[in-house]
Amino acid sequence: MLVIKQLEISRSTGKSFFRVCLPELILKEGDIVVIQGDSGSGKSTLLEMIGMILKPDNIDGYKLFLDNNDLDIAKLINNNDINQLANIRAQYLGFMLQTGGLLPFLKIYDNILLPIKLLQKNVDNSRLEYLIDKLGISHLLNKYPKQLSIGERQRASFIRSIIHKPALLLADEPTSALDPYNANLLFDLIIEQAKQDNIATIIVTHDWQRISTKGLFTLSAKLVSSHSSEFLPLHDRQ
Numbered sequence: 001m002l003v004i005k006q007l008e009i010s011r012s013t014g015k016s017f018f019r020v021c022l023p024e025l026i027l028k029e030g031d032i033v034v035i036q037g038d039s040g041s042g043k044s045t046l047l048e049m050i051g052m053i054l055k056p057d058n059i060d061g062y063k064l065f066l067d068n069n070d071l072d073i074a075k076l077i078n079n080n081d082i083n084q085l086a087n088i089r090a091q092y093l094g095f096m097l098q099t100g101g102l103l104p105f106l107k108i109y110d111n112i113l114l115p116i117k118l119l120q121k122n123v124d125n126s127r128l129e130y131l132i133d134k135l136g137i138s139h140l141l142n143k144y145p146k147q148l149s150i151g152e153r154q155r156a157s158f159i160r161s162i163i164h165k166p167a168l169l170l171a172d173e174p175t176s177a178l179d180p181y182n183a184n185l186l187f188d189l190i191i192e193q194a195k196q197d198n199i200a201t202i203i204v205t206h207d208w209q210r211i212s213t214k215g216l217f218t219l220s221a222k223l224v225s226s227h228s229s230e231f232l233p234l235h236d237r238q
C-alpha cells in the first residue's frame, strides 16, 4: 500500500513560479489512479515527485508498505538519502516515460530485460512472451530504439517498466503516440497487469475520453490560482 500526505513543490523560472500540491493519495496493491489536468497544470511534476526524481519542498508523509518491508520514503527524502532512494527506485518502481526512455545503445530485447538484469532476478519467460505477443512487438526485439516508431517504443517501454513486477508503476502519457486500437490495447493491458501482479499504478493521460469508460479513480488538477494547482479526487472513490 502507498500513502502520501501533503506533497508540495514550487518550480520557478526567473521571476515566475508554479506550485504543485497533492494533499493526499492512498493506493492499495493493484489500485490504479488516473491523473488529469490541463497542459502546464503540473502532472509530470507530480509524477516526478512521486517517482523520487524531483525533491519536494514539503512532504508530510510518503510510505510504501510492502509484504515484508515498510519504507518511510518521506524520511529518506527529508534526510536526502540519495543512495537508498536510488535502490528503492530500481527495485520497487517502474517508470514509463512519454518518450520511451529506452537506452539507444541496447537492442529492444536487452532494454526490456535491463531492470531484471540490474536486480539479478530471473525473468518469467511465459509472462515476457505474453506481453511481447499481446503488444505485437516480437519482430522488433533485435532492433535498436532509433529504428522504431515512437509508438513502438512506447509499447516496449511499458514491458520494461513492469518486467521486474514493481510495487508502483508511474506512466506519463503512455498512449500519446499510439493509434486508437493500440491505445486501447495498452490501457487494458496496464489495468490487467496492475491487478494481476498487484502493481499500484499512476497514469498521467490526456486520453481522457478513452480512459473515462474504464471507471478508474481520478485525481484532477484544480487551479487554485494562476500559479498554483492541487490534485483532488474527481469523484468519491467507489
Ligand SMILES: Nc1ncnc2c1ncn2[C@@H]1O[C@H](COP(=O)(O)OP(=O)(O)OP(=O)(O)O)[C@@H](O)[C@H]1O
Binding pocket: 011, 012, 013, 018, 037, 038, 039, 040, 041, 042, 043, 044, 045, 046
Ligand atoms: N524544469 C522546470 N523548471 C521550472 N519550471 C518548470 C520546469 N518544468 C516545468 N515547469 C513549470 O511547472 C509547471 C507544471 O509543468 P508540468 O510539465 O508538470 O505540467 P504538465 O501538466 O505535465 O503539462 P503537459 O500536460 O503540457 O505535459 C508549468 O508551469 C511549467 O512551466
